[in-house]
Amino acid sequence: MKKLKEKNNDNYDFVLKQKVVEALIFSSSEPIPYDELLKRIIDKNILNQILENLEKKYSSSGVNLYVINNSYAFRTSLDVSEFLNIEKIVPKPLSRAATETLAIIAYHQPITRSEIENIRGVSLSRGTLDVLLELQWIQPGHRKSTPGNPLTWKTTNLFLDYFNLKNIKDLPGIEDLKNSGLLDKNKVIFNDQSVD
Amino acid sequence: MKKLKEKNNDNYDFVLKQKVVEALIFSSSEPIPYDELLKRIIDKNILNQILENLEKKYSSSGVNLYVINNSYAFRTSLDVSEFLNIEKIVPKPLSRAATETLAIIAYHQPITRSEIENIRGVSLSRGTLDVLLELQWIQPGHRKSTPGNPLTWKTTNLFLDYFNLKNIKDLPGIEDLKNSGLLDKNKVIFNDQSVD
């Protein structure tokens, strides 16, 4: 009876250890070295058994266990990566110029290129609008009926989708920005200070 | 013979689709919306079946399938949380004003700034909404159709994900608050307390 109980405990312990290894490999930002795993599991035999189990468990999944240089990582399986056309892309922030331009278009649309330049105080480089166009976050609007009929720019539905906005009107206004602390009032120098 | 082959094909197709969904969710660090998955799978019945299978398949693993507001993500299981002393992100503690404001937005959403101020009895100091916005826990909702069209605030899916919530109804104690009538944000004594 006692033995059986012990055996059950052992089994529980093993299952828990396997879950720990699985979670560790999953959450690690880089392939996790065998030695690192051994530090938690202590027993080599148990760890080897766990890794073998996991390898088997994931072999027919959309994600497989890979061994790289004696380190372990989960990677999308080749059967589906082909299907999904996987490219490793490192997400990067938009450039400052592009973010500023996007923000100005979002708040002032429809707006011409020279109006954007006026607000930013610098001329727009060729690539800035291209980046936003390629992302399909902006699109040309109507032409303005001022001399030269300049083209205006406005945001797209994809832009709303990406930033999770239902409507362009739902962007916080200047007052909201002030109230939420996004506009640092101290930096603003009012030009209507009256002297008494 | 042909029939059998077709049947086999169907089955192969289903298995492949399941692998694709599994790979899609597994490879992402952020929750993937149901609609995004549906774009690849097309058939709702098949997708639902796949999601059910995956939920079951991972229920006793070190990694579980989480549903967050109709988006899907793999997260390490809570069973092993105490054994995963990996690099934890120690969150910078929020100010009391910020935690209360977050709770008010979460439980009363969508809610305007002045409604938040009425509930807390003090005006929102600058920087409070700013912090929550930077954490991407809140986002602007629609504008209210009352005079001035004030902006409302609501919580994001990242907020739900962070606090391990399936959806807003899953918020702790929300039923009690609702049943005792305390979620009424319109009951106020003093209307305009905020000094601007």
Next chain:
Amino acid sequence: MSEFIYKKIDILSLSLDGFQGPIDLLLSLARDHKIDLTKLSILKLAEQYLEFLDQIIKKDIDIAAEYLVMGAWLAFLKSKLLLPVEKEEGSMTSEEMSELLEFQMKRLVGIQKVSKLLFKRHKLGTHFFKRGNPEIFGINQKNQYNSTLYDLIKTYGEIITFNNSKSITIANTQLFSVEDALNTLKSFFKHSKDWKDLLDFIPNNLRNKLERKSALASHFVASLELVKEGSLKLRQDSFNDNILLHSK
């Protein structure tokens, strides 16, 4: 009574760090006396609040200001509670007001409770983890950017702030220069040998105080300058008398 006041000051020091505002203070007063919110005597609470307000007004007027709205409201409520019931059209009865106040306090207690519950939950990155090494599928888009709404509106806020601080326009001032005053005095005394009051040089069409002050100051400085040069005499018979000028 002195003990009572001591306690109040205790609360005052609390209000400087953890405290947020009037409803919080009411709650704290209620909790101090271990009172069930539903059995709360609004009248007693109002009295204590007003007494507290009295104390801080003496100590720190700035903090007191934040508590005044609630104070005024409670004073009004107190007077209603003490006076015989009189039916006024459209105004709240004291019972309704007490009820509202109680509701506000309970609602804040509720929120404070759940906000604690919320932060006691298992948290992502502390108790459970996301995929540490995500792979990104590039199907339709080549570039994956991780811009957030926060980036967008913060950037816009910065542009607006920057533009505002950029456009400082200094208003044209209507101030009198000493140079102009010198010229006025010189040309006047070229032709006049009389004593002349300094105030007579101030144009009487000046609209505001500042301009008048400036005109007076610059003419006075100019006259001193001319005295120093030796071309002018100044005379003031007694303090507060007019200052008289005469060419030398």
